[in-house]
Amino acid sequence: MALPIEINGLSISYQSKRVLTNIYLKIHPGRIYGLVGPNGAGKSTLFKAILGLIEPDVGNVTVFGETIKRHPEHIAYVPQKDEIDWDFPATVEHIVRMGRYPFKKLLQGFNQKDKALVDAALEKMDLLDLRHRQIGKLSGGQQQRVFIARALCQNAEIYLLDEPFVGVDMVTENTIVDTLRSLRNKGKTAVVVHHDLNTLEEYFDHTILLNQRLIANGPTKEIFTQDNLGKAYGPQLNILNKTKF
Numbered sequence: 240m241a242l243p244i245e246i247n248g249l250s251i252s253y254q255s256k257r258v259l260t261n262i263y264l265k266i267h268p269g270r271i272y273g274l275v276g277p278n279g280a281g282k283s284t285l286f287k288a289i290l291g292l293i294e295p296d297v298g299n300v301t302v303f304g305e306t307i308k309r310h311p312e313h314i315a316y317v318p319q320k321d322e323i324d325w326d327f328p329a330t331v332e333h334i335v336r337m338g339r340y341p342f343k344k345l346l347q348g349f350n351q352k353d354k355a356l357v358d359a360a361l362e363k364m365d366l367l368d369l370r371h372r373q374i375g376k377l378s379g380g381q382q383q384r385v386f387i388a389r390a391l392c393q394n395a396e397i398y399l400l401d402e403p404f405v406g407v408d409m410v411t412e413n414t415i416v417d418t419l420r421s422l423r424n425k426g427k428t429a430v431v432v433h434h435d436l437n438t439l440e441e442y443f444d445h446t447i448l449l450n451q452r453l454i455a456n457g458p459t460k461e462i463f464t465q466d467n468l469g470k471a472y473g474p475q476l477n478i479l480n481k482t483k484f
Contacts, residue, residue, distance in 0.1 A: 241304030243268050243313075243397050243428040244289060249298035251284055258284050260452045262298070268396075271419050272430040273443035273459065277472050280450040282432045283319070286399050290316060302397065312341035315390035317400040320382065325375040332370040334385050335360055338392030360388040364414065380411030387415060398422060398429040405434075416442055439463055 244266035251259045259281040266272065274282050287293045289300050291307040300306075302313050315338065338360065339353045349357075361367045364384040369377065374385060383403055390398055398419075404412050419429050423444070430447075433439065439446060439459055446462040448454035448471045455467045 241301070242266060243303060244430075245301045245304075246285075246289075247298055247301075249285075249288060249300065250296045251281070251288060251293060252296050253284075258451060259288070259295075262449075262453050264447065264453060264456060266397075266428055266430065268428050269423055269426045270428060270444045271423050271442070272428075273433045273439055273446045274430055274449060275433055275436070275439065275446055275471070276449040276454070277475050280471070282449055283401055285449065286316070286401055286430075286432070289399065290314060312393065313395055314397045314399060315393040315395035317383075317386045317390050317398070317403055319401045320379070320406060323374075323382075323386075325382070327374070329374055330371050331366055331374060331377070331385050331388075332357065332361070334374060335366075335370075335388045335392050338389040338394075341393065356392050356394060360392040363391060363418065364388040378408075380407040383407050384411055384414065387418060391418070396427055398427065400429065400431045402432050402434065436463075436468070 242265055244264070246262050246264040249259055249262040250257065262285070274285070276282055284293070288295060289302070289307065291300075291311075302310065307314060335357050336349070336353075339349065339356065342353075358367075361370055364387055366381070366384060366388055369381060374382060377385065383406075387400075387403065390400075403415055407415070419431070419442075422429055431443070433442070440463055443459050445457060446459040447456045448462060448467055450471045454471045455462045
């Protein structure tokens with residue numbers, strides 16, 4: 240059976256500057272992966288390659304054995320908060336409903352299944368009372384939960400979350416972690432860009448260490464070592480706040 244994500248020999252450049260080099264990576268179902276590395280390591284670029292948003296110099300990415308362009312509904316994506324226009328005149332419910340768009344033909348309306356999935360996602364993220372509020376009027380934690388709800392509404396097999404814990408309160412952080420564990424227990428796959436090394440072992444089954452090339456990939460307890468972190472972060476490791484080392 241084809242894996243949720245398989246990356247073979249992926250290299251990507253921006254304006255002749257190499258960002259990712261010769262990445263080989265297999266992502267298995269029923270796991271929560273933490274994608275970790277310093278700023279500029281290529282984490283967001285890797286996500287864009289998986290989503291089919293950028294073309295690699297060489298190599299390829301397959302999603303369940305095919306290109307993502309054939310089945311975009313397989314992957315739900317939660318972008319970084321600074322990529323979103325919070326002044327856009329959309330309500331919470333409008334954003335969450337977008338999770339159903341990959342399943343709709345042009346001008347096709349919503350059915351009862353769609354509405355039920357929207358309501359379930361709003362309830363899961365404790366947003367039912369905020370469904371008609373404009374997204375810019377929400378707190379940071381509420382804003383993040385809106386986009387998690389959109390992803391849940393898509394009912395995808397794979398979830399890519401780019402720094403979902405940045406700027407959120409502990410209640411929202413715990414809600415996100417519980418949601419990821421629930422998805423894992425259903426056999427889904429989640430890959431999460433993460434920066435806080437203190438919570439790496441608690442939150443993630445597996446860790447992918449990246450710094451333009453793949454440093455290490457495997458069970459977090461095996462990967463989370465001083466040697467591997469030194470290879471990934473270099474001198475930056477000494478100034479990271481409150482690491483376990």
